[in-house]
Amino acid sequence: MAQVNCPRCAAPIELDSGNKFAKCSYCGSMIFFDRTGAGFYYAIPFKLSQNDAVGTFRRWAGGSTKAKDLDRLASITSVKKKYFPVYLFRRDVNGREEVYVKPAGSTILPGLHQLKVPGGDLKIFDGNFDTNGAELVKPDIEMTHYLDNLPGKGKEQALVYFPIWTIDYTFNGASYQVVVDASSSEVFATSFPTRSSAAYLLVAVAGFFAFLVLGFVATVYLVPALILMALTVVAVFFISLTVARRL
Amino acid sequence: MGDITVGLNCPACGGAITIAEGESVVNCQYCGSTLYAEGDKGVQTIAFKNKLDERTAIGAAQAWWGKGFKARDLKRTGAVTECYPIYIPFWDIRTRVAGWVCGYEERTRSDSKGNTKTERIYKEEMVLMDLAYSEIACDPGDLGLRSLRNFSGESTFEDLDMIPTFESTTSRDDADAHARSDAIARGRSSAHVPHITFENLHALVKRTSMIYYPIWVVRYTYQDRMYLLTVDGVTGQVLSGRAPGDPLFQSLAVTAGTSIGGLAAAGGVLFTINTGSEFGIAGVILGFIILGATYVFFRHGSEIIQGDFADRKKGPDMRQLGNIGKMIGGAYR
Numbered sequence: 041m042a043q044v045n046c047p048r049c050a051a052p053i054e055l056d057s058g059n060k061f062a063k064c065s066y067c068g069s070m071i072f073f074d075r076t077g078a079g080f081y082y083a084i085p086f087k088l089s090q091n092d093a094v095g096t097f098r099r100w101a102g103g104s105t106k107a108k109d110l111d112r113l114a115s116i117t118s119v120k121k122k123y124f125p126v127y128l129f130r131r132d133v134n135g136r137e138e139v140y141v142k143p144a145g146s147t148i149l150p151g152l153h154q155l156k157v158p159g160g161d162l163k164i165f166d167g168n169f170d171t172n173g174a175e176l177v178k179p180d181i182e183m184t185h186y187l188d189n190l191p192g193k194g195k196e197q198a199l200v201y202f203p204i205w206t207i208d209y210t211f212n213g214a215s216y217q218v219v220v221d222a223s224s225s226e227v228f229a230t231s232f233p234t235r236s237s238a239a240y241l242l243v244a245v246a247g248f249f250a251f252l253v254l255g256f257v258a259t260v261y262l263v264p265a266l267i268l269m270a271l272t273v274v275a276v277f278f279i280s281l282t283v284a285r286r287l
Numbered sequence: 288m289g290d291i292t293v294g295l296n297c298p299a300c301g302g303a304i305t306i307a308e309g310e311s312v313v314n315c316q317y318c319g320s321t322l323y324a325e326g327d328k329g330v331q332t333i334a335f336k337n338k339l340d341e342r343t344a345i346g347a348a349q350a351w352w353g354k355g356f357k358a359r360d361l362k363r364t365g366a367v368t369e370c371y372p373i374y375i376p377f378w379d380i381r382t383r384v385a386g387w388v389c390g391y392e393e394r395t396r397s398d399s400k401g402n403t404k405t406e407r408i409y410k411e412e413m414v415l416m417d418l419a420y421s422e423i424a425c426d427p428g429d430l431g432l433r434s435l436r437n438f439s440g441e442s443t444f445e446d447l448d449m450i451p452t453f454e455s456t457t458s459r460d461d462a463d464a465h466a467r468s469d470a471i472a473r474g475r476s477s478a479h480v481p482h483i484t485f486e487n488l489h490a491l492v493k494r495t496s497m498i499y500y501p502i503w504v505v506r507y508t509y510q511d512r513m514y515l516l517t518v519d520g521v522t523g524q525v526l527s528g529r530a531p532g533d534p535l536f537q538s539l540a541v542t543a544g545t546s547i548g549g550l551a552a553a554g555g556v557l558f559t560i561n562t563g564s565e566f567g568i569a570g571v572i573l574g575f576i577i578l579g580a581t582y583v584f585f586r587h588g589s590e591i592i593q594g595d596f597a598d599r600k601k602g603p604d605m606r607q608l609g610n611i612g613k614m615i616g617g618a619y620r
Contacts, residue, residue: 047294048303061308069303070295085451092368092506095513099529102512103598104587111512128456136460159375159425161451224428225515237586244582247545248552248574255553269546276545280538280585 046071055164075196079183083123083169083201084160088222090119093205096220100227107211107233108287114209114216121222123171123201124149125179128157133192142186144179144199149206149219150230157200160223165201174203239287247276297322308332330459330497334374334447335440337501337520341370344503344518351516351525356536356584357591361509368513369506372520374452374499376424377435378459380466381495384474385415386488392481397565412478414488420466424455424497430517431527431594435500440521452499463492502526517594527594537588544581548574 043052051066055073062071088096094116102111125144130137141157163169179199187197203222208215211233219228250272258265295304302317308331311324339347345367352361389411397403421435470490475483501520506513509531516528555570592598 048296061306063305067303070305072293072295074293092513095508095511096515099512099514102531102590104589105598130458137458138460139456139458156426157456159423159428159430159453159456161373162454221428224426224430225513226429240586241582244541244545244578244585247541248549248578251546251549252553252556252574255550256557258553259557273542273546277538277542280541281534284534284537284585284589 044073076194078197080196080198081165081201082128082162082198083165083171084158084162084203084223086121086172086174086203086222087160088203088205088220088225090121090205093207093220093222094119096225096227097207097209097218100218100229101232105234107235110211110233114211116207116209117215118206118208120206121172121174122204122206123174123176124204125177125199125201126157127181127183127186128196128198128200129186129190129194130196131190131192132195137195138192140186140190142181144181144183145177146180147177149204150217150228158202158221158223158226160202162200165199176201235287239283243276243280243283247272247280250276330495332497332499333442334444334499335501335521336443337372337446337450338440339372339501339503339518339520339523341503343523344370344372344505344520347518347523347525348505348507348516348528351528352530355591356532356540356588358509358531358533359535361531365507365509367505367507370503372446372450372501372503374447374450375430375432375502376453376455377421377498377500378424378457378462378466379435379438379496379498380420380462381493382418382420382466382470382490383416383493384418384470384488384490386413386474387486388412388414388475388478388480388483388488389485390480390483410478410480412480414474414478416470416474416477417493418470418473420469421498422457422462422465424457424462425453426456427595429515429596430502430504431529431592431596432502432517433595435498436526437519437522438498440500446501447499450501455497459495463495466490466492466495525593527596528592529596530591532588532591534589537585540581540588541585544577544585548577548581550574551577 044055045051046053046064046067046069048069049064049067051064053062053064053071060073062073063069064071098111100106101114124147127142127144129140129142131140183197183199187194205220205222207218207220216229216232221228251269254265254269254272295306296302297304297315297318297320299320300315300318302315304313304315304322306313306324310331313322313324314320315322348367349362352365391410392408394406394408395403396406419438421438423433427433467490471488474488474490475486503518503520505516505518512531514529517526518524519526552571552574555567555574558564558570559567
């Protein structure tokens with residue numbers, strides 16, 4: 041935990057990311073942290089282990105819009121643990137508080153140009169912070185580059201390292217990449233193998249019109265129509281079960 | 288780094304002042320002066336006491352596995368790998384909306400001879416309501432949470448140091464603006480005026496505070512996949528989560544949907560032909576709504592989602608399906 045000194049009695053006070061006020065435990069003074077002029081470094085701890093990240097990827101890959109069995113058929117070629125830097129600016133623009141999130145590193149990783157500070161427990165990032173073997177992506181854009189151009193007055197500015205797992209995988213000969221946010225488990229991907237809705241739509245629409253027609257037939261030939269309806273129920277059930285399992 | 292701290296002391300007597308975040312008026316405890324704090328005074332913050340332990344959170348998760356159309360073997364093969372509490376910040380904004388909404392309602396009646404008559408009923412409604420609005424104050428990620436359902440709980444800061452706390456990263460003024468537009472929209476809909484010709488509604492923010500709400504995150508695995516769900520740390524209910532679906536339920540749904548929907552549509556068309564009444568169209572519309580809803584479940588039911596997720600598949604637009612139904616039903620008239 042980072043420390044600052046009490047301006048009244050010089051005793052050390054712990055500085056945490058979320059607090060604006062603190063009480064000195066030695067002299068009892070109320071201290072206000074004026075963050076307007078300083079730049080802070082924060083990092084969000086990893087909540088997902090490598091296995092969790094791969095499992096989260098498999099959960100995502102098993103989703104209904106992804107290619108069938110992508111979770112089982114995707115072959116993972118690399119998994120990397122990284123800290124990706126973004127700037128978080130809190131500014132006073134004509135009396136309104138505005139939050140700006142800007143990239144601190146140039147990247148082509150999926151999701152990271154949507155730019156956000158994911159939900160997480162912001163920790164002060166200093167020499168004592170344990171990155172647990174994650175690669176620190178170096179910020180290659182200066183904070184001052186943004187400070188000169190943003191509107192209003194600064195209330196707080198920070199560089200936030202957010203924890204990600206990047207997973208490369210191949211499916212049917214093509215390579216893809218996803219990023220798993222290691223704090224809140226969100227999965228980012230720009231492209232992925234998709235699943236066609238055609239078979240699902242066909243079963244539903246064909247079944248619907250079959251019953252519609254049989255409904256008309258039933259007014260003329262009741263018994264044959266009822267038998268056909270029973271057969272259609274069985275057919276729709278098995279075809280749809282096959283579609284849901286295999287396509 | 289010493290220059291980022293400002294010691295607060297009474298300008299009259301020099302005594303140390305105790306002021307809570309979010310308050311602007313305070314009395315000096317030494318000389319009794321009434322002081323006004325200006326500038327960045329922060330937001331009044333409360334934290335709710337966590338009422339669950341790991342066992343009850345996992346119990347809630349396991350009970351949730353058995354509900355609804357989730358994979359039938361989830362209760363047997365699902366395994367909780369991790370369960371921990373976090374504090375998540377929410378903006379809690381109390382607003383008042385007041386004003387007038389004027390307009391009219393149209394009622395169309397048709398008698399047995401097929402003559403239709405449209406009547407306009409003019410309305411002038413007063414709106415005066417106090418509302419509560421909440422929104423998550425950080426990025427929700429894949430937690431499936433956007434707003435609070437429960438605003439009451441025992442307030443304490445005891446656990447705030449022990450439980451990981453997600454930091455607020457959104458703007459208070461943005462949250463206030465969302466609360467005001469939410470208040471106007473809710474005020475407008477409370478007036479029940481279908482065609483609005485004039486409105487004058489004002490929303491004011493009465494109080495903005497931040498609630499740190501305890502949420503239990505439960506991670507579990509099912510067939511090598513890792514899922515996540517959240518449990519309310521005050522009420523013990525499952526708030527959001529993803530779970531594997533079951534192909535059997537998907538095919539049962541589409542079988543029921545196509546048969547009931549198709550027969551309802553057929554019945555509606557036949558009724559319209561036989562009686563010439565418009566009520567038959569309702570059957571056609573109903574048939575399409577049933578078909579649409581079951582199709583969405585058939586197509587996307589391989590994952591069951593509860594909560595406010597960005598990729599949640601919504602059911603079909605009822606009005607759109609209704610219009611298709613009207614077209615088909617109308618063609619037989």
